Amino acid sequence: MSTPFSAAIIGGSVGGLAAAIELRDQLGADVKVYERSAGEMQARGAGVVMQREVDALLNRIGVQTREVCVELHERVGLALDGRYSVNSAPQLMTAWDILYKRLRAHLGDACYHSDSRLIGLDQSSVNVTARFANDHAAQSDLLVGADGVNSVTRQLLQGYEARSAYTGYVAWRGLEKESDLPDELVAALKDRFTSYMNPGMQMLCYLVPGADGETTPGQRRVNWVWYVNTPTDDLDRFVMGQTSRRYRSFLPASDVTDTTKRVIHELADRSLPHLFRALVHESAIFMQPVQDVAAQPRVHGRSLLIGDAAGTVRPHTAAGTSKAFGDAALLAEALTGWTADDPMPEERLERWNMARTMDLEVTAIRGHRLAKGSGLGQADQLSFPKELRLKGKAQ
Structure with a gap:
């Protein structure tokens, strides 16, 4: 034919x-x-919110949407002091x-x-x-x-x-098996879209299927993204991997320098609610400049x-x-x-x-x-304290 x-x-x-x-x-x-x-x-994009265009193509090739998604039931907004608000918000999440x-x-x-x-x-x-x-x-x-x-x-x-064009902020990310994380951390995050916002930064977290599409509790993954205002000079240091390769649009977890990990952990300790601080420390971080x-x-x-x-x-x-x-x-x-x-x-x-x-x-x-x-990309809402930026030189 x-x-x-x-x-x-x-x-x-x-x-x-x-x-x-x-x-x-x-x-x-x-x-x-x-x-x-x-x-x-x-997996550069990590988590993906299910949208109608994606749903339509999956259905045309014989894939039932719920077979490849984790269903969320609530949206939780965290405050730095541990307080939180909860709203009902059903949503389906998958992964790149x-x-x-x-x-x-x-x-x-x-x-x-x-x-x-x-x-x-x-x-x-x-x-x-x-x-x-x-x-x-x-x-x-x-x-x-x-x-x-x-x-x-x-x-x-x-x-x-x-x-x-670099927008002035980056997306630090993590994608971890829920079975590899502490039980109390997973219990606080499961079935929820959890977020924290402060001028110049925003962090979101939700569960997605496991690497082979598993949706059974215990076999899924915790996906998070942390948007942080980052001056160009700091970006230039962060995108230089430990192998001395300079990345343009994606820094893989395998090539993040020890200095970068330390800076991001310190920033998390200073800037995030306890739940998200713990999650950053438990994750193999990777990064994408927002362009x-x-x-x-x-x-x-x-x-x-x-x-x-x-x-x-x-x-x-x-x-x-x-x-x-x-x-x-x-x-x-x-x-x-x-x-x-x-x-x-x-x-x-x-x-x-x-x-x-x-x-x-x-x-x-x-x-x-x-x-x-959220103050993202605005020069007057910098999220890196000066002393951390000075420590953040790539090695």
Whole structure:
């Protein structure tokens, strides 16, 4: 049976997988995914709030949403002195690695190519050729750039780098098995979305499924994120790993220096309620600088951008994953009925571009307002005491 068109997907994270599945399953396209990482991808996003776009794709590939989620029942707001407030707030939570494994299993291995770092693009009126650092070249009728906030696809298509802008704060994170944490800590956190806010910082915590999708109590994981205002000079020290590698957008737990761990532990002791102080000390911490990329043009002839490659939203919106999934689903809708022998459906793609860009910009504005409401990214709300910043030099 012939396929209507071939598509190369640049970026093998969940957004790229969603695009490949939508184009293959909905339209019958011949898809191939190219991921720059050579080994297993790390769970950079950790916890994910279940949104309708994610739920819809999971259901289409035969995954029942509650099979891959932990259900929360309450929202708890902590105060520094130990007081707290409780409100009923049912919500479903999953994790980046759970989504990745389910999508990857559905897509299959035959069309997924690791260790494929994009270095060049050649585009004509009838096809696109992607060139990779491993000397491989792939020609396709369509190319989709889903390679994230620092997208190489975007840079090659536009002829310049639309660099991500550091927002003035970072997200320290932890993702721990609940069985590895003290019982009293887990008891205080389970079934709840727990948070603490103070000008210049915000910490959130909730449970997600275990690494293999387990949702049984005792087999799940505790996921937390701690947003902290951090001057650029301190960021430059923190992103230098103990292996002397300088990270751009993700510092893995395995490469956090002892000095950084000590500084973050001291900051937790000074700044957080007891429950969250204990959690930080019990965790293998990792970090992501919060970065902004303004909305970018999505349509470049036969090459298209989706997800963070087309623009970012702040993590407070809980919309990063759902935004990429929505891009993919509506792109498949815009390409319905198109074949490689036809001219590109430019009007439909432009409508897709305008609709998705409008959605992105509205969500981005909401994210900026949420950050501002917590004093995040504001220079007059610094969270690092001077003496800790001076101790925080990377080793």
